[in-house]
Amino acid sequence: MNEMKLESMGLYRNIDRVDADLASLGVGPDDPVRVDQLTSFDQFHYEGTAAVDDAAVALQLGPTSRVLDIGSGLGGPARYLADRTGCAVTALELQTELHNAGRRLTSRAGLTDQVEHLEGDILNGPPAGPGFDGIVSMLCFLHIPDRTTLFTSCAAALYPGGRIFIDDYVELSALDPASVTALAEIVHCPYLPDASAYASHLTDAGFVDVDVVDKSSDWSAFVNARYDAFRDGRENLVRRYGEPTVAGLDTFYGTVAELFDGAGLGGARITARRP
Numbered sequence: 351m352n353e354m355k356l357e358s359m360g361l362y363r364n365i366d367r368v369d370a371d372l373a374s375l376g377v378g379p380d381d382p383v384r385v386d387q388l389t390s391f392d393q394f395h396y397e398g399t400a401a402v403d404d405a406a407v408a409l410q411l412g413p414t415s416r417v418l419d420i421g422s423g424l425g426g427p428a429r430y431l432a433d434r435t436g437c438a439v440t441a442l443e444l445q446t447e448l449h450n451a452g453r454r455l456t457s458r459a460g461l462t463d464q465v466e467h468l469e470g471d472i473l474n475g476p477p478a479g480p481g482f483d484g485i486v487s488m489l490c491f492l493h494i495p496d497r498t499t500l501f502t503s504c505a506a507a508l509y510p511g512g513r514i515f516i517d518d519y520v521e522l523s524a525l526d527p528a529s530v531t532a533l534a535e536i537v538h539c540p541y542l543p544d545a546s547a548y549a550s551h552l553t554d555a556g557f558v559d560v561d562v563v564d565k566s567s568d569w570s571a572f573v574n575a576r577y578d579a580f581r582d583g584r585e586n587l588v589r590r591y592g593e594p595t596v597a598g599l600d601t602f603y604g605t606v607a608e609l610f611d612g613a614g615l616g617g618a619r620i621t622a623r624r625p
């Protein structure tokens with residue numbers, strides 16, 4: 351079992367690198383910023399804003415919708431959804447540094463009326479207050495092995511009829527021991543259900559209309575292209591972030607690409623509805 355802290359994962363270290371990314375666009379650390387200036391580095395999932403567009407369609411979001419984003423990271427998907435659809439988003443994030451950075455970016459993007467940032471753990475239950483019409487969660491649940499508490503909390507967060515949209519890892523076939531260790535220690539994914547176990551976890555928590563779409567080959571192509579682009583730009587990134595940050599990202603992006611190249615790890619887009 352993985353005993354390292356989530357904060358130590360390469361993607362989550364040195365979050366102030368966002369300032370360096372914005373500086374490369376000529377945006378100063380306190381300047382206002384537009385959502386479209388952020389999207390190339392505030393989306394910590396696969397296929398960028400196209401995946402968030404898919405979530406908006408699946409959840410049928412519009413200006414009156416209230417959405418819970420679980421594991422919101424830097425708040426990229428939350429801001430993008432709010433900006434594109436006019437919906438209100440509660441962005442729930444476990445890690446203090448990411449929560450604070452996300453909240454600050456939302457303020458600089460002028461979206462505080464629509465995007466509320468909450469620091470917390472979904473395993474402690476849904477946010478207090480009125481329920482949500484939809485939940486979006488992109489590449490967060492892979493960090494959470496306790497699916498019973500997780501999906502019970504998700505169901506409790508939704509109004510009857512509300513939908514959940516999840517991008518997550520699934521097992522395609524048994525992983526070799528080295529891959530299990532890399533997945534747990536480098537990617538902080540200690541538990542990997544197959545698609546049918548995933549669907550059962552959701553139905554056990556009361557969800558219906560569970561639909562699982564295989565994203566494995568799309569995501570394998572995405573993470574490999576991401577790692578190729580990262581290596582091509584490595585020297586520039588070392589100048590921008592410094593070597594220790596780049597080394598952490600290198601290990602993370604490289605490990606993920608290698609895992610998706612193997613036969614065992616896959617990806618899935620899962621939707622379901624609370625009756």
Ligand SMILES: C[S@@+](CC[C@H](N)C(=O)[O-])C[C@H]1O[C@@H](n2cnc3c(N)ncnc32)[C@H](O)[C@@H]1O
Pocket residue numbers: 356392393394395420421422423424425426427442443444445448470471472473487488489490493494
């Ligand atoms: C790969 S990031 C994705 C961030 C964001 N969804 C995105 O696509 O840009 C996963 C996030 O889930 C958060 N997370 C993990 N476990 C969580 C939990 N139990 N409750 C809330 N957030 C959690 C992590 O801290 C991390 O920021």
